[in-house]
Amino acid sequence: MPPVSNDVRPFAALDDTDRAILTELAGDGRLPNNALAERVGVAPSTCLARTRTLRECGAIRGFHAEVHPAALGLPLQALVSVRLTEHARAAVDAFRARSVRLPGVVSVFHVAGADDYVLHVRSASAEALRDFVLDHLAVDPAVQHTQTSLIFEQARGSG
Numbered sequence: 001m002p003p004v005s006n007d008v009r010p011f012a013a014l015d016d017t018d019r020a021i022l023t024e025l026a027g028d029g030r031l032p033n034n035a036l037a038e039r040v041g042v043a044p045s046t047c048l049a050r051t052r053t054l055r056e057c058g059a060i061r062g063f064h065a066e067v068h069p070a071a072l073g074l075p076l077q078a079l080v081s082v083r084l085t086e087h088a089r090a091a092v093d094a095f096r097a098r099s100v101r102l103p104g105v106v107s108v109f110h111v112a113g114a115d116d117y118v119l120h121v122r123s124a125s126a127e128a129l130r131d132f133v134l135d136h137l138a139v140d141p142a143v144q145h146t147q148t149s150l151i152f153e154q155a156r157g158s159g
Contacts (some may be wrong), residue, residue: 074122
């Protein structure tokens with residue numbers, strides 16, 4: 001999946017109906033087209049065409065199932081903050097490209113502040129998490145420093 005930009009320009013042309021469709025789908029991505037059309041007040045054919053356009057322009061990036069990490073055999077979650085040694089665009093882009101392919105990485109966030117990236121990681125155990133940091137991050141010459149924070153509980157917000 002390509003990185004998510006904070007650039008809102010590609011979505012400036014979205015109207016209230018488009019935003020209503022996005023809001024409904026963000027709340028329930030499995031909502032059938034007929035029910036979605038009824039909720040936003042348009043014909044089902046219009047809703048289907050608009051939803052397709054929203055996917056094509058990147059406003060809808062995909063649909064997924066939210067699976068409990070323990071059901072995947074990965075009950076331990078952590079946020080690993082990463083500080084890079086170099087901040088040239090090529091080095092930053094290369095780290096992002098590598099990090100999204102690392103085993104157990106759920107999400108990669110490029111952030112402002114003392115650290116450059118935060119990786120959301122799932123792991124089978126504390127030992128496996130330690131091995132992930134040592135085998136993939138500590139040996140990476142682009143990585144100057146890491147700090148790992150265990151996630152005790154995760155709750156999804158409504159935003």
